[in-house]
Amino acid sequence: MIKETAPSFSELFEQFKQSIRGHEGGAIVSFTGIVRADPRSPGTTSVQTTGIEIEAIEGISSAALQDIATGIEQRPGIIKVTIVHLTGTFKLGEPMVHVFVCAAHRSEAFKALEDCVNLYKQKTPLWKKELYSDGSTKWISH
Amino acid sequence: MPLKMNVVFFGEARDLSGLKSVGITIEKARCTAADFFDAVNVVTGGKLVARVFVKGKGAWNLAKGYKLMVNKCILDDVDEARISFKNNDEIGILPPFSGG
Numbered sequence: 001m002i003k004e005t006a007p008s009f010s011e012l013f014e015q016f017k018q019s020i021r022g023h024e025g026g027a028i029v030s031f032t033g034i035v036r037a038d039p040r041s042p043g044t045t046s047v048q049t050t051g052i053e054i055e056a057i058e059g060i061s062s063a064a065l066q067d068i069a070t071g072i073e074q075r076p077g078i079i080k081v082t083i084v085h086l087t088g089t090f091k092l093g094e095p096m097v098h099v100f101v102c103a104a105h106r107s108e109a110f111k112a113l114e115d116c117v118n119l120y121k122q123k124t125p126l127w128k129k130e131l132y133s134d135g136s137t138k139w140i141s142h
Numbered sequence: 143m144p145l146k147m148n149v150v151f152f153g154e155a156r157d158l159s160g161l162k163s164v165g166i167t168i169e170k171a172r173c174t175a176a177d178f179f180d181a182v183n184v185v186t187g188g189k190l191v192a193r194v195f196v197k198g199k200g201a202w203n204l205a206k207g208y209k210l211m212v213n214k215c216i217l218d219d220v221d222e223a224r225i226s227f228k229n230n231d232e233i234g235i236l237p238p239f240s241g242g
Binding site: 128140 | 152
């Protein structure tokens with residue numbers, strides 16, 4: 001799902017845990033993407049990232065995230081997947097995205113988590129613009 | 143009968159064009175991808191050339207990673223032989239995806 005504001009990680013984790021039906025789950029793993037300080041140009045330090053803007057398409061981006069989560073949930077041993085991606089402007093260290101995976105065993109949970117992250121970066125219409133200390137900006141593509 | 147379409151720009155494409163959206167008119171009964179790219183290039187004054195549109199085999203095409211979204215449906219690739227836009231289509235220009 002796409003949100004402009006999200007509860008804290010611990011609240012999201014509790015919501016995720018409460019949403020799991022049954023007791024087949026043996027592992028919950030999560031990923032949180034946060035804003036990192038990067039130089040505008042590799043090898044330099046004078047102009048640093050001060051924040052990030054995230055843009056999505058209303059309805060479309062959320063549906064794409066849900067498709068990814070639903071697809072991963074079809075795998076053997078995977079019980080539940082939730083992807084929460086935020087939009088708006090974020091400062092250094094602030095979270096932009098949370099992914100939770102519950103699986104029967106940790107190995108399949110970690111694999112599913114990594115695939116989730118790779119898939120949402122490739123398949124979801126989301127755009128990230130870095131904001132720099134000198135006032136300049138740059139759209140980032142992976 | 144001319145075809146009227148609405149073009150919506152996202153992310154980098156919006157910043158480069160300086161436009162959120164713009165209407166275009168194609169004076170043809172059928173609008174191919176090449177016709178569409180030509181028309182968008184005209185209304186944006188060539189500001190999207192190189193970053194969004196590149197020349198390939200004589201016609202404009204999308205730069206690597208860019209996609210079109212036609213009436214809320216994202217196209218994985220722009221197949222010139224199969225694409226034909228219709229009157230009142232809304233066409234989004236989507237830069238390469240880059241989630242957080």
